[in-house]
Amino acid sequence: MKTWLRIVRHYYTASHLPEHLAPALDLGLRLFLANVFFRSGLTKIQNWDSTLYLFSDVYQVPLLPSDVAAYLATGAELGLPVLLVFGLFGRFAAAGLFIFNAVAVYSYYAELSEAGLNQHLYWGILLAVLLIASRGVWSADAWLEKRLGRF
Numbered sequence: 001m002k003t004w005l006r007i008v009r010h011y012y013t014a015s016h017l018p019e020h021l022a023p024a025l026d027l028g029l030r031l032f033l034a035n036v037f038f039r040s041g042l043t044k045i046q047n048w049d050s051t052l053y054l055f056s057d058v059y060q061v062p063l064l065p066s067d068v069a070a071y072l073a074t075g076a077e078l079g080l081p082v083l084l085v086f087g088l089f090g091r092f093a094a095a096g097l098f099i100f101n102a103v104a105v106y107s108y109y110a111e112l113s114e115a116g117l118n119q120h121l122y123w124g125i126l127l128a129v130l131l132i133a134s135r136g137v138w139s140a141d142a143w144l145e146k147r148l149g150r151f
Contacts, residue, residue: 023137029126030090030139034081036123037097041077044070061107076100084130087139094130101127 044051051074056066064072076096083093105112105120112120136142 022135026130026134026136027087027138029130029134030084030087033097033123033126033130034084037077037100038081041074041081044074044077058111059104059107060110061103073100073104087136087141088144090134090136090139090141091131094127094134098124098127098131 051070052067055061055070055073059066059069061069061073077100080093080096080100083089084097101120101124105117105124109117
């Protein structure tokens with residue numbers, strides 16, 4: 001076999017090695033994003049009166065009464081990250097947080113700095129990666145799918 005062909009084969013074999021890191025990257029993304037949103041939820045419940053004030057006078061959440069929006073947002077920020085960490089209904093959790101993030105930007109857009117807007121964009125992109133490209137090999141979903149079989 002020619003030397004250049006051997007080199008090309010070694011290159012393509014080596015180029016697939018990073019794919020073995022995909023489960024670790026997926027888990028890292030889930031842990032990072034869960035931490036961001038869960039901490040925000042904890043902040044909301046630490047001073048509920050302040051949260052209700054923000055939702056009634058500062059945030060402009062469309063279609064919902066401010067108190068309902070406050071409860072839903074807090075519930076989303078405390079519940080969905082837990083699902084994300086365990087990878088249980090992981091795509092549902094990623095989709096929920098993606099929508100939550102988009103609504104947060106929409107309802108608070110006038111008050112967001114450029115850095116804050118970029119941060120939300122960054123989170124949205126990472127959530128979209130989990131939603132669309134994540135295989136969640138190290139997740140409860142993968143474990144359940146093996147036991148239950150594909151539907």
